[in-house]
Amino acid sequence: MKQIKMALMALLLLPVANTISAQTKTETIKVSGNCGMCAKKIETAAKDAGATTAVWNKKTKELKVTFDAATSSNDAIQKMVASVGYDTEKYTADEKVYKNLHECCQYDNKRTSK
Numbered sequence: 001m002k003q004i005k006m007a008l009m010a011l012l013l014l015p016v017a018n019t020i021s022a023q024t025k026t027e028t029i030k031v032s033g034n035c036g037m038c039a040k041k042i043e044t045a046a047k048d049a050g051a052t053t054a055v056w057n058k059k060t061k062e063l064k065v066t067f068d069a070a071t072s073s074n075d076a077i078q079k080m081v082a083s084v085g086y087d088t089e090k091y092t093a094d095e096k097v098y099k100n101l102h103e104c105c106q107y108d109n110k111r112t113s114k
């Protein structure tokens, strides 16, 4: 009887432990950009969207973010980053916002040719 109780307890506690550890997520998102100025803007936008840490690598164009799944999401972060002018995997920045980026930050040649 005691063993059954123990087994039941373990079954009940397992999902709880899983949800707690799943709260904090670390994900990598591809974000277009050029320079250190871009990095600052991208990272600030990610943090505004709820990321606890955000580091954008200008060589690999990868944004590494950590966030609490209860208060933020990969999607929300991508939306916020796109809203300040930088294309992400899922969202394209608004043309107007993009054109207002600093000259050195205009990462897409096709867009500036207009």
Ligand SMILES: [Cu+2]
Pocket (backbone or CB within 6 Å): 033, 034, 035, 036, 037, 038, 039, 102, 104, 105, 106
């Ligand atoms: Cu830049």
